[in-house]
Amino acid sequence: MSQIIDSLSEISDRYEAMFVDLWGCVHNGMTAYPEAVDALRAYRKRGGLVVLVTNSPRPRTEVMKQLEGFDVPDDCWDNIATSGDSARSAMLRGAVGDKVWFVGTQDELPFFEPMKMIDNPVQITRVPLEDAGGIVCTGAFDASQHPDVLRPQLLYAKQKGLKLLCANPDVIVDRGETREWCAGAIAELYTEMGGESLYFGKPFAPIYDLARSRLAEIAPDIPDSAILAIGDGVKTDIQGALGEDLDSLFISGGLAAAETGTVRQPDPAALERYLAEQNVSPTYSIGFLR
Structure with missing residues:
Protein backbone atom coordinates (compact mmCIF):
# COMPACT_ATOMS: atom_id res chain seq x y z
CA MET A 1 0.00 0.00 0.00
CA ASP A 85 12.53 17.57 -27.04
CA SER A 86 12.67 13.78 -26.86
CA ALA A 87 10.27 13.47 -29.82
CA ARG A 88 11.96 16.24 -31.82
CA SER A 89 15.25 14.40 -31.52
CA ALA A 90 13.67 11.27 -33.02
CA MET A 91 11.93 13.24 -35.77
CA LEU A 92 15.14 15.01 -36.80
CA ARG A 93 16.85 11.62 -36.99
CA GLY A 94 14.23 10.44 -39.49
CA ALA A 95 11.76 8.46 -37.35
CA VAL A 96 8.78 9.42 -39.55
CA GLY A 97 10.51 10.55 -42.73
CA ASP A 98 11.11 14.03 -44.10
CA LYS A 99 7.57 14.92 -45.26
CA VAL A 100 5.07 14.98 -42.39
CA TRP A 101 1.45 15.79 -41.77
CA PHE A 102 1.31 17.97 -38.67
CA VAL A 103 -1.51 17.57 -36.15
CA GLY A 104 -1.34 20.38 -33.59
CA THR A 105 -1.71 24.12 -33.14
CA GLN A 106 0.24 27.15 -34.33
CA ASP A 107 1.54 27.63 -30.77
CA GLU A 108 3.31 24.26 -31.07
CA LEU A 109 5.21 25.04 -34.27
CA PRO A 110 8.49 25.59 -32.34
CA PHE A 111 8.56 21.78 -32.28
CA PHE A 112 10.06 21.97 -35.77
CA GLU A 113 12.94 24.27 -34.83
CA PRO A 114 16.51 22.86 -35.12
CA MET A 115 18.27 21.14 -32.21
CA LYS A 116 21.97 21.76 -31.68
CA MET A 117 22.47 18.24 -30.33
CA ILE A 118 21.49 16.62 -33.67
CA ASP A 119 24.21 16.24 -36.29
CA ASN A 120 23.07 16.15 -39.94
CA PRO A 121 19.36 16.39 -39.12
CA VAL A 122 16.68 15.34 -41.58
CA GLN A 123 15.17 18.39 -43.26
CA ILE A 124 11.51 18.23 -42.29
CA THR A 125 8.75 19.62 -44.52
CA ARG A 126 5.13 19.91 -43.38
CA VAL A 127 2.78 18.74 -46.13
CA PRO A 128 -0.89 17.76 -46.60
CA LEU A 129 -1.80 14.27 -45.44
CA GLU A 130 -1.99 12.87 -48.97
CA ASP A 131 1.66 13.83 -49.58
CA ALA A 132 3.01 12.76 -46.18
CA GLY A 133 5.36 9.94 -45.34
CA GLY A 134 4.61 10.21 -41.61
CA ILE A 135 2.59 12.07 -38.97
CA VAL A 136 3.80 14.40 -36.23
CA CYS A 137 1.19 14.93 -33.51
CA THR A 138 1.77 17.49 -30.75
CA GLY A 139 -1.89 17.74 -29.82
CA ALA A 140 -5.39 18.13 -31.22
CA PHE A 141 -6.36 20.85 -33.68
CA ASP A 142 -9.07 21.71 -31.13
CA ALA A 143 -8.45 20.34 -27.64
CA SER A 144 -12.16 20.51 -26.78
CA GLN A 145 -13.08 18.01 -29.51
CA HIS A 146 -12.93 14.25 -29.04
CA PRO A 147 -10.10 12.70 -31.11
CA ASP A 148 -12.72 10.64 -32.96
CA VAL A 149 -13.26 13.64 -35.26
CA LEU A 150 -9.92 12.67 -36.87
CA ARG A 151 -10.96 9.08 -37.55
CA PRO A 152 -11.35 9.53 -41.35
CA GLN A 153 -7.87 11.04 -41.70
CA LEU A 154 -6.34 8.44 -39.40
CA LEU A 155 -7.96 5.62 -41.34
CA TYR A 156 -6.45 7.00 -44.54
CA ALA A 157 -3.05 7.33 -42.83
CA LYS A 158 -3.23 3.76 -41.55
CA GLN A 159 -4.02 2.49 -45.02
CA LYS A 160 -0.94 4.33 -46.28
CA GLY A 161 1.13 2.71 -43.52
CA LEU A 162 2.19 6.00 -41.94
CA LYS A 163 3.84 6.07 -38.52
CA LEU A 164 2.52 8.60 -36.02
CA LEU A 165 5.06 10.34 -33.80
CA CYS A 166 3.33 11.30 -30.54
CA ALA A 167 5.00 14.24 -28.82
CA ASN A 168 2.77 14.08 -25.72
CA PRO A 169 1.49 10.71 -24.45
CA ASP A 170 -0.97 12.40 -22.06
CA VAL A 171 -4.55 11.54 -22.97
CA ILE A 172 -6.19 14.39 -21.03
CA VAL A 173 -5.21 17.39 -18.94
CA ASP A 174 -7.19 19.87 -16.87
CA ARG A 175 -6.65 23.51 -17.79
CA GLY A 176 -8.09 25.16 -14.73
CA GLU A 177 -11.55 23.61 -14.53
CA THR A 178 -11.66 22.60 -18.21
CA ARG A 179 -10.64 19.11 -19.37
CA GLU A 180 -8.77 18.95 -22.68
CA TRP A 181 -7.73 16.17 -25.05
CA CYS A 182 -4.01 15.67 -25.74
CA ALA A 183 -1.86 14.01 -28.40
CA GLY A 184 -1.87 10.74 -26.45
CA ALA A 185 -5.59 10.36 -27.10
CA ILE A 186 -5.03 10.68 -30.85
CA ALA A 187 -2.12 8.22 -30.78
CA GLU A 188 -4.21 5.81 -28.71
CA LEU A 189 -7.03 5.96 -31.25
CA TYR A 190 -4.59 5.46 -34.14
CA THR A 191 -3.11 2.40 -32.44
CA GLU A 192 -6.59 0.98 -31.79
CA MET A 193 -7.31 1.41 -35.51
CA GLY A 194 -4.22 -0.64 -36.38
CA GLY A 195 -1.78 2.19 -37.00
CA GLU A 196 1.71 2.45 -35.53
CA SER A 197 2.31 5.16 -32.89
CA LEU A 198 5.74 6.14 -31.58
CA TYR A 199 5.80 7.58 -28.05
CA PHE A 200 8.54 9.67 -26.42
CA GLY A 201 7.10 11.06 -23.19
CA LYS A 202 6.16 9.46 -19.89
CA PRO A 203 5.80 6.53 -19.24
Missing part, protein backbone atom coordinates in the same frame (compact mmCIF):
# COMPACT_ATOMS: atom_id res chain seq x y z
CA SER A 2 1.20 3.51 -0.84
CA GLN A 3 2.29 5.54 2.20
CA ILE A 4 0.25 8.75 2.56
CA ILE A 5 2.43 11.70 3.59
CA ASP A 6 1.49 15.22 4.69
CA SER A 7 4.36 17.13 3.07
CA LEU A 8 7.33 16.63 0.77
CA SER A 9 9.70 17.53 3.61
CA GLU A 10 8.81 14.25 5.37
CA ILE A 11 10.72 12.26 2.76
CA SER A 12 12.83 14.74 0.80
CA ASP A 13 16.06 14.11 2.71
CA ARG A 14 16.07 10.55 1.31
CA TYR A 15 16.64 11.82 -2.25
CA GLU A 16 19.34 13.81 -4.01
CA ALA A 17 17.15 14.71 -6.97
CA MET A 18 13.55 14.73 -8.11
CA PHE A 19 11.88 14.31 -11.50
CA VAL A 20 8.79 16.51 -11.11
CA ASP A 21 5.76 16.60 -13.38
CA LEU A 22 4.38 20.05 -14.16
CA TRP A 23 0.73 20.10 -15.16
CA GLY A 24 -1.41 19.05 -12.18
CA CYS A 25 1.54 19.20 -9.78
CA VAL A 26 3.28 22.57 -10.10
CA HIS A 27 0.63 24.44 -12.11
CA ASN A 28 -2.90 23.89 -13.41
CA GLY A 29 -2.30 25.03 -16.98
CA MET A 30 -3.01 28.63 -16.02
CA THR A 31 -1.17 29.50 -12.81
CA ALA A 32 1.29 28.06 -10.29
CA TYR A 33 0.33 26.20 -7.13
CA PRO A 34 2.01 28.30 -4.40
CA GLU A 35 2.44 25.39 -1.98
CA ALA A 36 4.16 23.30 -4.65
CA VAL A 37 6.53 26.16 -5.49
CA ASP A 38 7.38 26.61 -1.80
CA ALA A 39 8.01 22.87 -1.35
CA LEU A 40 10.41 22.70 -4.28
CA ARG A 41 12.19 25.87 -3.18
CA ALA A 42 12.70 24.42 0.27
CA TYR A 43 14.01 21.17 -1.20
CA ARG A 44 16.53 23.02 -3.36
CA LYS A 45 17.67 25.15 -0.42
CA ARG A 46 18.61 21.92 1.35
CA GLY A 47 20.75 20.94 -1.63
CA GLY A 48 18.27 18.86 -3.64
CA LEU A 49 18.07 19.06 -7.42
CA VAL A 50 14.82 19.41 -9.38
CA VAL A 51 14.41 18.37 -13.01
CA LEU A 52 10.97 19.21 -14.35
CA VAL A 53 9.92 16.25 -16.51
CA THR A 54 6.91 17.14 -18.59
CA ASN A 55 4.91 15.60 -21.39
CA SER A 56 4.65 19.03 -22.98
CA PRO A 57 5.27 18.79 -26.73
CA ARG A 58 7.15 22.09 -26.58
CA PRO A 59 10.93 22.51 -26.54
CA ARG A 60 12.60 23.29 -23.21
CA THR A 61 12.99 26.99 -24.09
CA GLU A 62 9.28 27.33 -24.82
CA VAL A 63 8.32 25.61 -21.55
CA MET A 64 10.56 28.07 -19.71
CA LYS A 65 8.59 30.96 -21.25
CA GLN A 66 5.33 29.24 -20.36
CA LEU A 67 6.41 28.78 -16.74
CA GLU A 68 7.20 32.46 -16.46
CA GLY A 69 3.68 33.24 -17.67
CA PHE A 70 2.25 30.87 -15.06
CA ASP A 71 4.28 32.56 -12.28
CA VAL A 72 6.40 29.46 -11.68
CA PRO A 73 9.71 31.01 -10.52
CA ASP A 74 13.02 29.70 -11.80
CA ASP A 75 14.37 29.26 -8.27
CA CYS A 76 12.20 26.17 -7.71
CA TRP A 77 13.81 24.06 -10.45
CA ASP A 78 17.22 23.32 -11.97
CA ASN A 79 16.56 21.90 -15.43
CA ILE A 80 13.76 20.74 -17.74
CA ALA A 81 13.21 17.62 -19.83
CA THR A 82 10.26 17.72 -22.23
CA SER A 83 8.50 15.06 -24.23
CA GLY A 84 8.73 17.53 -27.10
CA PHE A 204 8.20 5.58 -22.05
CA ALA A 205 11.96 5.23 -21.64
CA PRO A 206 13.26 7.99 -23.98
CA ILE A 207 12.09 10.87 -21.79
CA TYR A 208 13.73 9.32 -18.72
CA ASP A 209 16.97 9.00 -20.66
CA LEU A 210 16.68 12.71 -21.46
CA ALA A 211 15.82 13.55 -17.83
CA ARG A 212 18.90 11.70 -16.58
CA SER A 213 20.98 13.54 -19.18
CA ARG A 214 19.58 16.90 -18.05
CA LEU A 215 20.28 15.94 -14.42
CA ALA A 216 23.84 14.93 -15.32
CA GLU A 217 24.41 18.42 -16.76
CA ILE A 218 24.19 19.65 -13.16
CA ALA A 219 25.40 16.68 -11.10
CA PRO A 220 26.70 13.50 -12.74
CA ASP A 221 26.54 10.06 -11.17
CA ILE A 222 23.36 10.43 -9.11
CA PRO A 223 22.00 6.87 -8.85
CA ASP A 224 18.39 6.00 -9.60
CA SER A 225 17.94 5.02 -5.95
CA ALA A 226 18.46 8.68 -5.04
CA ILE A 227 15.81 10.02 -7.45
CA LEU A 228 12.12 10.52 -6.61
CA ALA A 229 9.59 10.85 -9.44
CA ILE A 230 6.53 13.01 -8.69
CA GLY A 231 3.32 13.22 -10.71
CA ASP A 232 -0.47 13.03 -10.84
CA GLY A 233 -0.86 10.63 -13.77
CA VAL A 234 -0.88 6.93 -12.87
CA LYS A 235 -0.61 5.88 -16.52
CA THR A 236 2.26 8.28 -17.21
CA ASP A 237 4.15 9.50 -14.14
CA ILE A 238 3.67 6.51 -11.86
CA GLN A 239 3.88 3.73 -14.45
CA GLY A 240 6.92 5.46 -15.89
CA ALA A 241 8.62 5.60 -12.51
CA LEU A 242 7.84 1.94 -11.87
CA GLY A 243 9.23 1.00 -15.27
CA GLU A 244 12.45 2.89 -14.53
CA ASP A 245 12.70 1.46 -11.00
CA LEU A 246 12.35 4.90 -9.40
CA ASP A 247 10.55 5.69 -6.16
CA SER A 248 7.44 7.77 -6.80
CA LEU A 249 5.11 10.26 -5.13
CA PHE A 250 1.55 10.23 -6.48
CA ILE A 251 -0.33 13.56 -6.42
CA SER A 252 -3.89 12.36 -5.93
CA GLY A 253 -5.52 15.79 -6.20
CA GLY A 254 -4.73 16.13 -9.90
CA LEU A 255 -6.35 14.00 -12.60
CA ALA A 256 -7.69 11.46 -10.08
CA ALA A 257 -9.06 13.86 -7.46
CA ALA A 258 -12.61 12.51 -7.74
CA GLU A 259 -11.61 8.84 -7.84
CA THR A 260 -9.38 9.19 -4.77
CA GLY A 261 -11.78 11.35 -2.78
CA THR A 262 -9.15 14.05 -2.48
CA VAL A 263 -10.04 17.35 -0.85
CA ARG A 264 -6.74 18.26 0.74
CA GLN A 265 -5.64 14.67 1.24
CA PRO A 266 -6.90 11.48 -0.41
CA ASP A 267 -9.43 9.29 1.32
CA PRO A 268 -7.30 6.25 2.27
CA ALA A 269 -9.89 3.67 1.25
CA ALA A 270 -10.67 5.41 -2.04
CA LEU A 271 -6.96 5.80 -2.79
CA GLU A 272 -6.24 2.14 -2.13
CA ARG A 273 -9.18 1.08 -4.29
CA TYR A 274 -8.15 3.37 -7.15
CA LEU A 275 -4.52 2.27 -7.16
CA ALA A 276 -5.59 -1.38 -7.09
CA GLU A 277 -7.88 -0.77 -10.08
CA GLN A 278 -5.03 0.90 -11.94
CA ASN A 279 -2.60 -1.87 -10.90
CA VAL A 280 0.06 0.59 -9.70
CA SER A 281 1.77 1.04 -6.36
CA PRO A 282 3.47 4.41 -5.88
CA THR A 283 5.91 4.59 -2.99
CA TYR A 284 4.08 7.57 -1.48
CA SER A 285 0.88 9.54 -2.05
CA ILE A 286 -0.22 13.05 -1.12
CA GLY A 287 -3.23 15.21 -2.00
CA PHE A 288 -1.22 18.09 -3.45
CA LEU A 289 2.47 18.83 -3.72
CA ARG A 290 3.41 20.91 -0.68
